Amino acid sequence: MHKCECEQPLVPVIVEVMDIKDETPDIKSFFVKNPGGNGLPFNVAPGQCAMVSYLPVGESMISCTWQEEQEYLQFAIKRVGLMTDELHQIEVGQKIGLRGPYGNGFPVEACKGKDMLFIAGGIGLAPLRSFIKYCFKHREDYGKIKIIYGSRSYADLCFKDELFELWPQQKDTEVFVTIDNAEEAWKGHVGFVPSYLEELNPSSAGTIAVTCGPPIMINFVLKALEKMGYNDEQVITTLEMRMKCGIGKCGRCNIGSEYICLDGPVFYLAQLRDLPQEY
Amino acid sequence: MKVLSKSKLETALNKLNQSAEVFLPMQKDKESGFYSWKLFNQGQDELMLNALNVYLPPKNVVLPQTERMYSIKQEGQEIKIDKTFEDSSPRVIFGARPCDLKAILCMDDVFLTRGYEDSFYKCRREAITIVANACFQPGPACFCAAMEINPLEPAGADVIICDAGEAYSWEAKTPKGEALTAQITEYLEEKSLSLPAAKPFVQDVKYEGVAEKLKGMFNNHIWERLGESCHNCGICTYVCPSCYCFDIQVKMWGDEGYRFRCWDSCMYEEYSREAGGGNPRGSGIERFRNRFLHKLEFFKERYGTPLCTGCGRCIVACPAGINIVKIIDEIKEAELDA
Incomplete structure (x- = not known):
């Protein structure tokens, strides 16, 4: 047994899954808290991540899409690999492992007083949602909010009740949703996120743009924002790479001399300009 | 000065072995490396303290090739971690060369600084005493002096010994080193010893300015050519004293098992392959480039020192003849792309 007094950053705590919600055919939200219902193992700031583990199978770094006070941590997880596939099979009451919080999180303070433009694709809305909900919670601290979000299809849109009901009702908030290909019942916009962004052409004045999505989307969004007059200090993105330790030791998530798990996952475009274009 | 006569070496090792596991360079069958003195077979194995x-x-002593981390027990929806496996039993690395010692100091930077202390590494490392064996005669592949190492008086050693023919000079440098000295004081003599003169390096490596120059060379055409012959076999990372990248995996037998970590290699495609199938370093050239940039640029930027210690092992081991000394030369001579 562990004899010394040192902290054990690589050993997870056990939490209980108190609710599971289907977001899309391949994305589920998992709501976790301490076993038995007493609070949370740790606080997670908007944009921070945690290593979520179905212990007999593996661990995956997942951005926390929302912390509701001391009630729950919510992780929206897409089924893509071994661990996430197993996680999608579990039922409410299952104990899972959690360690964190990891990463720097969004610069919520530095963005105060600004208009906010959120641009997300697919599961990329999950990390941004923590910032979006933070803005709504502290509504008077932020200016106008625009959210541009797209997915492959209507079924693949995450957090539909918020997208179509709750968020558009918020003060000074506009939500623009697009899907990649036309569908019979879909009356909204059809097309990819970057082109929709250019079409909407939101003003860069006093605005911070935050984007997350598939790498190809991020790349085109960054180009579009540049064209629209956003400078590198006005653009924030979150990156991801394969991770194992989450604490800047195991080596694999480096971009140049920075580790996404520790120094990221949130970067200003100005910071990325100094790093190798490897994301 | 304190002197350990070679005729008393084995008795001294037996003494140290009573309170710690002692790892020394030896030849065992066709392999050579740092093995426990307990596993030394008289007459079959050969002590290699004289080898460069x-x-x-000795990387495996500070960072074992596989290391259990914690137990996992599953019962229905319940899950328990009731054991973690930090190992703080005392160990001695006896006869680490300055390059290998420096590699351990690099790992100390990784595992013990920048926000988190890795408990598994920390517990193990704190219980390790290092006796460094100073180098006077660089080998044909050696270039430690170019990588910011003093082979005669290496930093970070608990004890420094120098081979002076019939005996080793013995100098404790830290409280840990003093404690080790106290254990074998009966075998140490006080006398003067003339130490060998330092010989010049065969390899002429000039690392100054390389990290800075590399900053502008990520997209340079040079990598295609330099990495062309690399098979991504990973032997360089395996023999490297400072390559520390690790994987975390799980082993289960039914409902019980444990999580462990093991050495990994940035040369392998799986290393950075993501669950969705994407891979930011999907090609061999990209992985080759990342390894050399990590060694020569990124680590220096982050920790202030290169992650190559000039031991020359990768040069000897590479089946494709890739030579980090030549790569450093090529980088220095390379023209920056317009």
């Missing part, structure tokens, strides 16, 4: 570098560095 054994094939494998």
